Amino acid sequence: MGPDVSSPALWLAIVAMGLITYGLRLSMIILFGRVAMPDVLRRALRFVPPAVLAAIVLPELLIADGTFALPPSNARIVAGVVAAAVAWWTRNVFLTIGIGMAVLWILQLVLKS
Amino acid sequence: MTPRSAGRELRAGITAVLPLLIGVAPFGLIYGVLARGTGLPVAMAQAMSLLVFAGASQFLAVGLIGTGAPWPILLVTTAIINLRHLLYSASLAPHMRPLRPLWKWVLAFLTVDEVYALAISRYQRPPTGGTGEVHWYYLGAGITLWASWQSSTAVGIYLGAKVPAAWGLDFTLALTFIGLLMPALTDRATRAAAATAGVVAVLAWSLPLKLGLVLAAASGIAAGMLVERAFARAAQRAARGS
Numbered sequence: 022m023g024p025d026v027s028s029p030a031l032w033l034a035i036v037a038m039g040l041i042t043y044g045l046r047l048s049m050i051i052l053f054g055r056v057a058m059p060d061v062l063r064r065a066l067r068f069v070p071p072a073v074l075a076a077i078v079l080p081e082l083l084i085a086d087g088t089f090a091l092p093p094s095n096a097r098i099v100a101g102v103v104a105a106a107v108a109w110w111t112r113n114v115f116l117t118i119g120i121g122m123a124v125l126w127i128l129q130l131v132l133k134s
Numbered sequence: 135m136t137p138r139s140a141g142r143e144l145r146a147g148i149t150a151v152l153p154l155l156i157g158v159a160p161f162g163l164i165y166g167v168l169a170r171g172t173g174l175p176v177a178m179a180q181a182m183s184l185l186v187f188a189g190a191s192q193f194l195a196v197g198l199i200g201t202g203a204p205w206p207i208l209l210v211t212t213a214i215i216n217l218r219h220l221l222y223s224a225s226l227a228p229h230m231r232p233l234r235p236l237w238k239w240v241l242a243f244l245t246v247d248e249v250y251a252l253a254i255s256r257y258q259r260p261p262t263g264g265t266g267e268v269h270w271y272y273l274g275a276g277i278t279l280w281a282s283w284q285s286s287t288a289v290g291i292y293l294g295a296k297v298p299a300a301w302g303l304d305f306t307l308a309l310t311f312i313g314l315l316m317p318a319l320t321d322r323a324t325r326a327a328a329a330t331a332g333v334v335a336v337l338a339w340s341l342p343l344k345l346g347l348v349l350a351a352a353s354g355i356a357a358g359m360l361v362e363r364a365f366a367r368a369a370q371r372a373a374r375g376s
Contacts (some may be wrong), residue, residue: 034205035178038195038212045219047242053227058220064362065302065355071324072331072354074315076347077194079332080339081308094233097305104312114313115160121309127304 096128141202143267147252147274154248158279159286161189166195166290171303172200176291183287187280188246190314191215197307198347210348215358223251229257229265238268246283322365327358 023117049058082101084087104121113115162183169179174196182192190214198208222245230238245253253272257265297303319325331354338346 030179030205031199032181034208035182035195036185037209038182038191039187041209041213042186042188042191042216043220043243046151046215046245047224047239048152048220049223049227050230050238050242053202053224053231058224062220064359066221068324068327068355068358069168069214069351071315071318071328072358073194073211073215073351074311074318075328075332076335076354077197078308078311078315078348080335080346081311083336084339100305101308101312104309105316108313108316112317114310117316118164118306118309118314121301121312122306125305129302 094132095133096125099128100125136372139267140270143261143270144274147256147271147276148278150252150256151248151275151278154252155279156281158248159282161310162286163284163290163293164310165189165192165196165292165294166287167297168290168307169196169300170285170291170294171297171314172196174199179291180284180287183284186212187243187283188219189283190311193307193310194230198303200304206347207348211351212349214348214365218247220243222247222254225254226250226257229254229268233269241269241272241276244273244280246276246279249276249279308371323358323362325353326361328356330357346368 043080061084078101084094085095085097090098100121103124104117107120108114108117164180165183167191169182170176179196182195186192186195194211195208195213198211213357214246223242231240233241243255248273252275253268256268256271260268300327315328319328334353335346335350338349340346341349
């Protein structure tokens with residue numbers, strides 16, 4: 022299913038995404054001295070990247086076409102695990118992408134033949 | 135406070151951001167390719183870079199749009215993933231207090247991760263002559279990064295139309311996030327946050343409207359905070375006991 026790109030709602034959503042992001046960037050600069058950031062929020066912020074990233078990555082790897090998929094039919098999970106190891110040791114995003122894609126392509130070639 | 139020192143700060147900001155573009159431009163390129171691969175029209179793909187100007191949330195938005203997620207989910211995830219900008223905003227605010235409102239509005243728009251890092255370091259270790267002209271440095275770095283994000287997006291959009299779907303380039307989305315996730319797992323609390331969020335996301339996958347993603351992120355953040363507090367208490371007890 023592709024996106025409903027004809028819909029004006031998608032344009033509005035993109036504008037609203039811009040406004041939300043801008044609002045977050047501007048907030049404390051404008052409100053300085055009038056509003057203190059709640060302590061709970063300050064503590065929560067540290068966990069936003071690991072939580073959000075894991076919530077996106079795991080389903081991307083484990084679920085294909087709406088159902089759980091395991092190897093060998095699912096080459097993505099193997100490529101993902103290799104990529105995670107590369108990311109862990111090198112901390113280099115571009116190397117992670119490069120090696121992950123290479124593993125995916127090799128597995129797809131092997132599985133097809 | 136002279137035009138000359140303003141110009142010098144502007145140039146210093148541009149020079150400081152140039153090496154960082156090597157890391158930023160490929161992301162813009164991949165974003166453009168992905169956006170076209172998802173079927174986003176050229177104008178929308180570029181408009182998102184122009185208006186949102188935040189790499190990770192643009193990647194995610196493209197992924198969500200591709201699976202037909204409705205707009206409230208798009209907005210909630212954008213807010214969650216960009217929450218860190220609240221922290222940047224709070225940390226820059228005291229330094230920016232003397233600036234006129236127009237400066238604040240323009241600089242806030244340009245404050246992506248890299249620009250924040252440069253600006254805050256400059257404010258904390260100002261050049262000789264004080265922090266009076268640092269906003270020019272901030273502006274130089276911000277505009278340069280913004281321009282490079284726009285042009286790399288445009289190149290990616292152009293290339294994206296030529297890449298066949300069989301290459302599976304949409305997988306670069308997951309790989310990019312894996313590359314960002316692993317270095318974020320710095321301690322037990324962050325690992326607990328990631329593990330909880332990942333498991334909940336898979337279990338809640340079938341929830342309508344991509345609500346599983348929001349639920350998973352919230353559970354992960356809560357788990358991280360709980361583990362952090364549990365270890366802080368245990369450490370306190372150990373300190374008292376010894």
